[in-house]
Amino acid sequence: MSHLNEILLTNIFLILIWLAYEFLFSRQRLFQANRIFLVSGSAIAVILPWLPWQIQLGSFSAPVITIPMAMDPLPLADPGIVAQSGMITASTQSVNWLSILYWSIAGFLALVSIAQLVRLRIWARRGKALYQNGLKIVPLNKPWSAFSFFRTIYFPAPFDPHSAETLLILKHEEVHCRQLHSLDNILMLIIRILFFYNPVVYLLTSRIRLVHEYIADEETAGTDKAEYSHTLIRHQFLVPGLLLMHSFNKKSLLKRRLSMLFKNKQTRNAGWNYLLALPVISLMILISGWSATAQDQAKKSKEEIAKMAVEKELTKAGFSKADIDEIKIRIDGKMVEKALMPIDLKYNGEDVFTVVKDMPKFQNGTIEDYRNWIQKNVEYPADAKTKKIQGTVYITFIVDTKGQVVQPEIIRSVDPILDQEVMRALKTSPAWTPGMQKGKPVNVAFAMPIKFILHGNTTQKLKEPEEENPEEAAAMINNYNDSQIQKGKQAFQIVEEMPVFQGGGIKEFAKWAQASVKYPSIAMENGIHGTVYVSFLVTKEGKVEDVEIARKIDPSLDAEVLKVIRSSPDWTPGLQRGNPVNVAFNIPIKFKMQ
Structure with missing residues (x-):
């Protein structure tokens, strides 16, 4: 199944988060608020399109419960001749080179990230570590600025624990460690791997890193901002291209950090600006829910088109109208896709x-x-x-x-x-x-x-x-087993004389169930609809037992179906070679809001 719609929405939402930050919040000195917006906004942008929910648009009228007059979606029958339903297409499928390319690049980036983690781990284990304020300090014999990852600080040798400049740098990195900025970096790294083709992801990552530095700078500099800025300038060394670490100084961010360091404090009312984030998130929720609803409608349209195609071709093949209607009823959801194979x-x-x-x-x-x-x-x-x-x-x-x-x-x-x-x-x-x-x-x-x-x-x-x-x-084409074991009981699906319900067959039972099932009020209020598939056994004594939901929709709908099927009156049991036997059934019950 294609997820193009979800992928497209995710990329659009990431762009929306970046635009909102750039134009609304990037010049604010409320750094923790900026961090929350960037990190949580990015996470919501990625997760929201994949949530299984919809926004119902338009008005509702009385609910309708539809129980298709079909027994089991597997066997189908023409009078005397049995064939599975559907328009059949060739099984040969072309190689999806675009998908292969995507996963190759994403896999490569993931391996590079894992290699960097291993590299940090090796440095931490081989180096002569020191401990200070609960943090691990690993001196490195490399001409780099200090950097940190979780509770480990990597410091360029020689390490002088008594130097005022060293203590200042350690204080800066300690802020990163204490506030778990590395977690933000890991989240953004995952997003970068999955959406490496979207340049906005790199911009968001850069902005989050910059906000981390703003937070650490503000807490470390204190009142002596001039001396702190001189320390930043003196440490314009090369920094390794590690995706997960926090470096004390990165030249590309230096100008912005110095500018923000000397910027005046925000006014008390500045925090109210972040209420503007609410319409941004609300818009994302609305678009995501509307898109899911549109997809559901498109899927239903696809099913209707498939049913029309099936009807046309089965008519050519000589099937009667009654049998064509039976086949069309059985085509539901994934059964359409299955029928096309x-x-x-x-x-x-x-x-x-x-x-x-x-x-x-x-x-x-x-x-x-x-x-x-x-x-x-x-x-x-x-x-x-x-x-x-x-x-x-x-x-x-x-x-x-x-x-x-x-x-x-x-x-x-x-x-x-x-x-x-x-x-x-x-x-x-x-x-x-x-x-x-x-x-x-x-x-x-x-x-x-x-x-x-x-x-x-x-x-x-x-x-x-x-x-x-x-x-x-009906009989299955692919090596149909004469019977099956269901919960320790031998159960048939097709027997010579099928069970009888109130003088009729499964159609009569469907009418009874349709009259008995009530649409739960809580489901109506929340616009919940769909098809519940229920399986049950008509025992050799004519009792309905082993009632189970084969495909769930919602607990309220599932419970209503279970209640009704379990309350079924007795059947006349099915017969095989003159003996009463257990017979298994599987029926769909559709709850539809109209």
Whole structure:
């Protein structure tokens, strides 16, 4: 997922903080206030765009709770033929050289910073350290000005602890150590590494360092500002380019430090100027919240566009309107992105798709024509009729780039006798016209349930219920497991006879839940909305148990969903091979403000 919007906002906010400081506060002598504004403002500028919150603009009307009539976002079904939803695109992705370049530079800068920390550590351990006022003083045999990092002061040799000038410099560095200016430097170093391409970051870093020196100068100079200024001038030595240290004197900052040192004190009312920071921060909050809201709306628009594309292509592929509506309902949030990818399956080293622009055609017809061909060619084995074996065999197969039916596989077996008959029929399948994606033939996978049902002395194959629910026909293409273990209980997702709720299926339960769920008042007041995904188990006794939130939105919405689902009336349990079994469900419940 791209975070271009957050990155752009962060850079804009950093520029805004720098402009506010330069034009409003840089000439003020309230140095601690300037430090707080620069450091906290920079941190807010970086963090604010990434916070998961929105500002709701416009008016609200009555809340609406929408529960899509869908069971689980994974399996999808055409009557008799099952395919995953979505417009499928090629999986090949170009290398993102810009991202590689960015992380290479950022990684290099991080390594350089780590190397400098190691260098300071080596100097501190190898040098003959002295201790004074709880600080560690490390003499260095280098022609540099003194500098500090946290509670360690690095002083150029020779170190004379009795010299008045030495004591003055130590007092200056002690201010940096005591006020933890190194923490500010570390924060700005992280920002510099992440946003190295933004020149304003370097300007902010320079201003924070300058404010640190103002603070130390003011406290160290006392009343004898002339003597202190002479000391600054005498120490115009070269300073190592260490990003984290505080140097007693840096030539590029000397003129400003001397100018601020002799500047008159601020008036009592000068502090009121910092109230101007409030509209600056408020503007950043407003822009960030508005941008998050705009992104959410854009995401919803993208989902709608994806649904329209899916509807268009599935119509071409011969899907009925009811099945297309079912597929569109299932496309939600990340499911759109997932739908735009090939499935995790390869054939002859090439991607396998489930829905493509031009679906494979069987004898110039649609999927329904192939289904009719299967119905005519699958025979009910005599041994199965004698033994009264019946049930639904789920199969998968691939129509390859040459139109051949390849890799037929039983993904849910009933009995070897029925399985063999299904495999026999598939292996005799005539060729298809292959599916096309971007003008090229591609592999397309299908899944199909084949029902063998005994009715007295007659038999029927592929019998369809009058209104077949997706859960009664769906099967996963990728090696679907017959059952799963959920909290120590064997649970199925699809069984021969799905659980019944008040005479209906999952749609009837959705209607009941929609009537029972109430929009929490606290969520309404705070404009909280979204889709809560809840999973539960209908046990072999027909009880609803193991209710859990699979995807959370807000504690108030989550609690309301849990309360309602747990209060569900009893179901008629699902049956597998004539025996009641546990069946797992997963439904989305959408809370929407309108």
